[in-house]
Amino acid sequence: MRLERGFYARDPREVAPELLNKVVSTRGCTGRIVEVEAYGGADDPGSHGYRGMTPRTEAMFGPPGRLYVYFTYGMHWCANVVCGQKGECAAVLLRALTPMEGLEKMRSRRPKARRDRDLCSGPAKLAAALGIHGTANGADLVTADAGIELLDDGTAPPPAPGRSVRIGLSTGADLPWRWYVSGCPDLSRRG
Numbered sequence: 001m002r003l004e005r006g007f008y009a010r011d012p013r014e015v016a017p018e019l020l021n022k023v024v025s026t027r028g029c030t031g032r033i034v035e036v037e038a039y040g041g042a043d044d045p046g047s048h049g050y051r052g053m054t055p056r057t058e059a060m061f062g063p064p065g066r067l068y069v070y071f072t073y074g075m076h077w078c079a080n081v082v083c084g085q086k087g088e089c090a091a092v093l094l095r096a097l098t099p100m101e102g103l104e105k106m107r108s109r110r111p112k113a114r115r116d117r118d119l120c121s122g123p124a125k126l127a128a129a130l131g132i133h134g135t136a137n138g139a140d141l142v143t144a145d146a147g148i149e150l151l152d153d154g155t156a157p158p159p160a161p162g163r164s165v166r167i168g169l170s171t172g173a174d175l176p177w178r179w180y181v182s183g184c185p186d187l188s189r190r191g
Contacts, residue, residue: 003150005142008064012038012083012090017161017179019081019092023151026130029105031097031120032155035180035187037166039080041089046172049089059138062086067148069127069137076124077133081141081150095123095167095178097130098186106130122188158182 003022008015016038024031039047041060048070049057060068060082068080068091084090097120099106106119106129113119113129120126127133132148139146162182165173167189180187 001152002142002144003065003152005063005065008081008083008141009085010064010083012040012092013177015081015083016092016177017163018157019094019150020157020161020179020181021155022157023100023153024094024097024130025149025151026132027147029102029130030100031126031130032100033094033096033150034098034184035096035178037093037095037179038083038177039091039093041084044172044175046166046169046175047089047091053089057089060091061089064090065140065142067132067136067139067141067146069132069134069139071134072124077127078123079127079130079132079136093123094126096121096180096184096186096188097126098184099129117185121186125188 016036019033019036022033041049049060053061063086066082068082080091080093082091099119110129119129139148141150162180164178166178
């Protein structure tokens, strides 16, 4: 069942752990979310929206239930689920998935991945494996207008997810806003 807009219209720190074990589906490829990070806006120096809206970050300001896709390091795309209310800057970065369907397509998009567990074990790897790039920025996950959706297949989030500080930040790195499925081999980094 596709997630409804109300699911996303909350604080990203509430949404993030509840996204664990949900399923991302993109045109024949699916994966179970096993690692996420929450990002707030004006109160979060690690957020792209910390200094306000720009053309790059506009999608991050809502409405909720859309994708904020950005380009980083001059070569990688990363995908975030937009949360909160329209006009707020809030999102959850999809950090890692366990591949479920469409593995051949994922392997063709990520030929350097040595093992299937390496296909989506990081935010840029995940986006590449699923074929998510800049044209998906602003895509509506609720209506699946771009063929990308988040689904609840009945698998509950872990009752006690792993939690740590966010990864790879120079500012806001001390906030414990990363959640993950403990023991999962598909994480971008161990707990």
